Amino acid sequence: MKKPLKFTLVSCLLALLFVLAACSNSNATKETDNKSAESTNSSGRDIPEMKFKLAHITSTDHMWHKAAEKFNEELKARSDGKMELEIYPASQLGTEADMVQQVEAGSIDFAFITAAYLSARTPEMSAWFAPYTFKNLQEASDASHTDIAREILGKIEGTGLKGLDYLFAGQRTMVFKSKEVKKASDLEGLKMRVTPSPPLQMFYKEAGAAPEGLPLPEVYSALQTGVIDGMDIDLDATITNKYSEVAKYVAVTNHMVWPSIVVTNERMLDGLSEEAQKIINDSLQAAIAYAVETRSGQEEEFKKELASQGMTVYELGADVFKEQIEAFDAEYSAKSDLIKQFIKEFRK
Ligand code: BEZ
Helix, strand or coil: CCCCHHHHHHHHHHHHHHHHHHHHHHHHHHHHHHHHHHHCCCCCCCCCCEEEEEECCCCCCCHHHHHHHHHHHHHHHHCCCCEEEEEECCCCCCCHHHHHHHHHHCCCCEEEEEHHHHCCCCHHHHHHHCCCCCCCHHHHHHHCCCHHHHHHHCCCCCCCEEEEEEEEECCEEEEECCCCCCCHHHHCCCEEEECCCHHHHHHHHHCCCEEEECCHHHHHHHHHCCCCCEEEEEHHHHHHCCHHHCCCEEEECCCCCEEEEEEEEHHHHHCCCHHHHHHHHHHHHHHHHHHHHHHHCCHHHHHHHHHHCCCEEEECCHHHHHHHHHHHHHHHHHHCHHHHHHHHHHCC
C-alpha cells in the first residue's frame, strides 16, 4: 500500500533528527569518556594526562623561550607530571598568522603572539605602543594586571581564540647599520624595519623614516644586503640573532614595551576540569613573573655584551621624540576611548 506523502515526510524528519542526535551524542560521549579518564588518577585529582603544544617565534635563547620552559616545569610540578608542554620555538610551526590559525583550529594549544601583530586585527592592542609610557618592564607588567589591560585582552578577535595573559620581552630599541642617529630628524629617509603593525609604522613615519614591515626571521639578511638601514628591536633579539655582525649602532631608546599575548583555544580550555585550568593559570603566572624579574635584571649586562661585540651603544630619551609622542597620543586617542584612557592612566 502506498504511504501518504505526509507520513513519509514525518518519517524522514524523525530519521534525520535521530542521526543528528546520535552524532552530537558521540561527541558528548567522547568528552565524557575523556573526562572520566582524566579524572581517574591515583591521587584522586581531576587532572588530565595531556601533552599541550606551545609555539612561539623567538630563538631558544630568547626570554620567551625560557618563559615557555618555565611554564612547562611548573605544569609538570603542579600536575604530578600529568600535564606537560611540547615547545616549538623559532617559528617552527609557521608565522604568527599561521600560529593564530592553528590555535583557532585546535592543532596548537598555546602560542605567544606579539601584541604588535595582533594590533592589526585588534586595534585596542595599539595602546601598548604609546611611546615612552612606561619607564621599565616592571611598570608595564604592573599595568598588565589592571582592569583596562584586561579589557584590551578581552577584545582579541578570532574564532575560539582566547587571550590568557601578557608576557613581556625587553623594551624596544633602535639598531642602525651605519648611521648614529641622535635626534628624531636623523631618521629622515631611513628604511627602518618594524614588526608589521600599524602603531609602530605610524611612529616611524611621523619621524620621517620609511618603515618596512618585516617579520623577525627576515631581518638579518635584509640588514646585511642593505634592504633596510635599521630596525626596531629589543636588546635580547639583537644579541640572540647576532645583529652586531651586520650593524654598528644601538640606540637604547626603550621607547615602547613589547608584550606578547599568551593565546589558547577556548574550547580546549573550557573542556578541562576546574582544577586543570587552575594549574595552567598558576603555572603561566609563575612563568610570566619569572620572565619580568629575570629580564629586568639583564639590561646592563645586555648593553655591555653588545658593546663588547663592537657596537656603539648609547641612550636616547623621550625628549628626543617629543613631537612623535604628541602625534601618536592625538591620533590613537581619537581612534578609541580605551586607548585614550590607557594613555591617560599610565603616561606619567
Ligand atoms: C620582533 O619582531 O622584533 C620581535 C618579536 C618577538 C620577540 C622579540 C622581537
